[in-house]
Amino acid sequence: MDDLSFERQLTDCADMMYRIAISLLKNTADCEDALQESALKAWQSRHTLKDDRRFHPWLARIVVNESYAILRHRKRRLPLDAVPEPASAPPDPTLALALSRLPEKARLLLLLHYAEGMDYDDLQQVFSLPKATLRARVHRAKEMLRKELI
């Protein structure tokens, strides 16, 4: 993929990147940091993308990892009284609340599979886990969300 195409793909994926980061970090400030770091990481390592068709999971993995890195750092430094700027209001607040109650890993799997349309090959690339494992976990996460929405 040439640089221009790569830049266009990266730009087109901004919304996906945002949804991944905000689902893990839950505030806009950290989300901005995660996206900028992800963009930097993606640009610097774009030569590692061997198959253009795998751009989405490749990028998703970078965003997930950068978000986790920020989450871990935040856990160490966040003052107890800190009140991060919340994300913008969702169209379906009930669904948003139910999703937010799930463990972050379950939430992330559902987001990538159902909202971002990633199949199990894609998820395998993101999480480095066997497909059978991912199927089981997506299934479990879906069940958890269903229970939250009952």
Add this chain to the structure above:
Amino acid sequence: MRHDPWDMPDLRRAFGPMPETCRSKLLDKIQECKKEEQEMIKPRKVFRPLLVAAVLVLLLSTVAVAASQGGLKLFMDFWYGDRIHLPDAAQNVLEGAQAYTWTVGPLTFTVEEALWDGQTVYVSTRVTAADGQKAIFWHDDDYVPDHPVQKYECEIMGLPIGTTYEQVVAQATVPCYRVMANLAVDEQFGVSDGMAGSLRNEDGSLYIVNAWALSNAGDAANLTGHMELQVWEIQPDQPWQTVTENQLQPEVSFPIRNTVTEADYIPTAPALAEGFTVTAIHAKQTCTGTYLTVTCTAEEGLAKDSAGKVYDISFCDEAGVKFPWSIGTMLCSNYNDEAWPVVVLETAVGLDALPEAITVEGVVFHRQMTRE
């Protein structure tokens, strides 16, 4: 993955629009990257190695119900209700399992149940305070201080829905702990997949359930390994900084008691379902239910990326009533489409014994025992 009649809502509606400031900063960063590279300026940021999310072993979540029976059955009942059937044979194994008890720091861990069906092992461990006093426990994988506690736990503790873990810790008048009880099966058994979760009880105790799929149990008489037990006490003023203070890795051994019967099921007519012809069903009865290996052939014109439709095939009794789920295969079906247009589905149903017949779309498959 099993077919589930519940339709997943559009999850994008759970997210507000990307703030324009966020978008513009991202786009600016992309331009900055290009510019820096063109100017041969060394990037300011230091490359960090990718943090592989390999800790996704534990996925199930903490739930809360009243404890009056074994943890594993409670756990399954809570999540799946009557959609799952646990055979009497499984109950017998659970009730006969050897109980182990250890004290780790201020807490007591008791392995109350172990269930092994030849492919999957389930272990249920109960955590209580060693001194009998009240305490709050959370499964290690659930505890993230600024995340909301499961609503079931809120209901038990009388807290508003949405209360975070650190808010619970701040309000608690009893000690709070993160706990882990994980069965590490010896390597020779070939662990291929695993899940775990927890179940909060009204009496304050916590069940932790481990499930591991094993590929190489062979003819071993006992399943051996060790428990990984850890306790972290959470300090109200430092909810993010829990330190491992107490841990134990005792060896455990569970007898393998698994009587298996097997049968082939022969169709009385072509069984057409979901774009496939089901040509053969092989069934294996275990203590957790009936494992099915289903061979299907795609109808002409069906694309290979439609292979997943085999998950939607229903397996019913002779009256056409769909079989309940089994906990076998850890509630997960799989298919193999390498020999397309032939697809082999591996699934499990919750039956006490091999049925005399299985029906698919009204076509009866009759049993021929192959191993009794």
